[in-house]
Amino acid sequence: MNIPMKPELEQILLSRKIQPTAMRLLVLEELSRVNMAVSLNELEASFDKADRVTLYRSLKTFRKHKLVHSIEDGSGSLKYALCEEDCECKPEELHAHFHCNKCNATFCLKDYHLPVSGLPRRFVLEEMNLVLKGLCDACSA
Amino acid sequence: MNIPMKPELEQILLSRKIQPTAMRLLVLEELSRVNMAVSLNELEASFDKADRVTLYRSLKTFRKHKLVHSIEDGSGSLKYALCEEDCECKPEELHAHFHCNKCNATFCLKDYHLPVSGLPRRFVLEEMNLVLKGLCDACSA
DNA sequence: TGTACTTTGCAACCCGGTTGCAGTTCTTGT
């Protein structure tokens, strides 16, 4: 009873050592499709019959295996976006995100780079979370 | 840090057009004392008998009048810190924060300013939230 | 002092995130 699977998606999961179940393939497909950071709720809404907890655990697994990164954009819910292919989620690899205060969308600003220097002595940097907020192009008209 | 005395605290509130009630004076005093970004829970814990909602509303009022700014440090709860004297919370005035993954403390990095350029066309910047995470000086030993 | 407005405290609610557990599906060794 093999469900027809998109081989390329399956390959992505396998390359991250994630067991490619039907649910996970659907989640990965949806994340690729929207090309944006989405919350658990938004993800749930894009499926007809998906259990919230299963989606939650899928994302958790993805994050653990560095297939997605999570962003706290201040909307009240964590959002998730696909990592670049070779991403290991180190500080130098992190990029900024833009959160639209009107439509609540969150974009990855892959070209917005951050200064990683200027920390006080003996502070050790492990991660960063930069969110710019305002109006996106569609909402600023 | 220099902790202002009662009359000065009252003056601070008045200058921000906030009615100086007993509760608000206590909250402001505590915020000055700790000199750090604190969550609602932490604030509540530093008083013997204080209603959570009252503290919440005090902070909300403070924020509305730009006496405090709030930071989403990813700890799961919003944190609040006193603004500089003439702060109007515009993007150019915002500074970064450092969140310690070990002791959960959050510091204002008042000298760490952010580039406000590099946004895609027609994106309008209103606020920013930059949190560096890692180990603070006390925890990195 | 009386009246209108503001603040406070309590209870209760909402919602995102999370866990426990039982049933199902998948992997692995034979």
Place this chain on the structure above:
DNA sequence: ACAAGAACTGCAACCGGGTTGCAAAGTACA
């Protein structure tokens, strides 16, 4: 192919931060 064990899924329920409604207490001011 099959059984045993591991991993995954779905449901219910819990947790904790944030928030609101409302009545009581406090405050401003004529």
